Amino acid sequence: MKKISDRVCKVEPSGIRKFFDLARKEKEVITLGIGEPDFDVPERIKDGAIRAIENSHNHYTSNYGLAELREKISKKLRKENKIFASSEKEILITAGSSEGLDLAFRTIVNPNDEILIPSPSYVAYIPTTVLSGGIPIVVPAYEKDEFRLLPEEVEKRLTKRTKCIVLASPNNPTGAVLRRKDIEEIADIAIKNDLMVISDELYEYLIYDNEEHFSIASLPEMKERTITVNGFSKSYAMTGLRLGYVAAGKEIIEGMMKIHQYGMLCAPSISQYAALRFDDCKKDVHAMAGIYELRRNLLYKRLNEIKNISAVKPKGAFYIFPNIKQSGLSSENFAEQLLNEEKVVVIPGNLFGKDGEGYVRISYSTSTENIEKALERIDKFMGNLNL
Incomplete structure (x- = not known):
């Protein structure tokens, strides 16, 4: 008897976990790999959670x-x-x-439907497509275009089996932010070809340089064909509270409910009560975003001063995606050697899609002091390569 399903066998374990496991074995490691805020939860949200516990709001909510x-x-x-x-x-x-994304894919994907996914992008998109029975079709986003997903690249990969386009803006791992014009053209493609769109907008408040977030579901004819996925983890530093939300047409939400009510039943009740205060925490969110922007500026400047490394200035999220091709090392070898020799954790770019090879993801969700120390070690590492 084959115990594990074919779909599960097609999915590889997350390569990011491998680097965190390696880092735990080392001493004096500086991690620039983790994708969660280093800030505390805003006080009003803490207070909401505490009051929820004190008032015994620990029961199921509505599905x-x-x-x-x-x-x-x-x-x-x-x-x-x-x-x-x-x-x-x-x-x-x-x-x-994450649950919102899983529900989105499982609700709309039929066996052998093709799902257009930006590359590089969040590690869960491809496995979730496969687990839903779909076929992931990667759409490359290039450094020369600041890693933005371009409409013409999407159009090139359309077939009769295309079901959905995945958008992620701001993007993990590149920090790319889509321009309104690009989003409008992608919407035209979706309407013309009767496609769905899954729009991951988790980092919407972490945008810099006067860029603006734009939601594709706001465009004419797009609301009913768009699943907007968002949450509180990144902008509100609520990663462990596990709370997100999905906005979509009634038919899609009803389909999602068929999975959600049996698999999850409801999101954590205490977290929901805590999040009732989210609208009172915008100053906290903007303050965190301001600090991220300062850290981004430091990383962007210093990385481009290190010989044989270059980086595009990210417009959002809290990641930068430097080009390390001139090191002569693959992304994984670069990350492994940097960890072994200089005790700095970065994430290989190829883990975010084949178009991430030759890059690494660096997170600036850590202190300026840690970033400065890590940059010194990266500079030393590159110097020791004798290029």
Whole structure:
């Protein structure tokens, strides 16, 4: 008897975990690899969680999530994203945006449907497509274009089996932010070819240089064919509280509910009550984003001063994706040698898709002091390569 399903056998374990496991065995390691904020949860959200526990709000909520939280999210989407989603029928609270992504793929993907996925991009998109029975089709995003997903690259890869386009802006691992014009052209492609769009907008508040976040679901004819996935983990430093949400048409949300109600039942109740205060924490969010921007500026400047390394200036998230091709090392060898020789953790770019080979992901969700020390070690490492 074959115990493990064919779909699961097709999925590789996350390569990122490998580097974290290696790092745990080393002493005096500086990690520039972790993809979560180094800040504390805003005080108002803490207070909300504490009060929820004290008031015994530790029971199941509605499968859809707290009605009051859905109403607040509906107002936020209407005001900030120009997405008009009914709080009763078009919003679902999830256990993190990761569950939202999983539900999105499993709800719309039929066997052998082709899903267009940016490369490089978040490590979960391809495995989740495979586990849903779909076929991932990578769409390269190039350094010369600041790693933005271009409409013409999407169009080149359309076939009769294409079902969905995945958008991620800002992007993990590159920090790329899509321009409104590009999003409008991708929307035209989706409408013309009757495609769905999964729009991952988790980093929407972490945008720099006066760039603006734009939601594809706000465009005419796009709301009913777009699944907008978002959450509180990155912008509100709530990673461990596991809380996200999805906005989509009524039919899609009802489909997601068929999976969510059996698999998760409801998102964590304490986290939902805590998040009721999210709209009172915008100053905290903007303060964190301001610090990330200063760290980004430091990394961008210093990385480009290191011989044989270059980097595009990221417009969002808290990652930078430097080019290390002139080192002569593969992405994985570069990361392994840097860890072994200088005790610095970075993540190989190829783990985010084949187009990430020759790059590494560096996270600036750590202190300026750690970043400066790590940069000194990276400079030393590159000097020792004798290029």
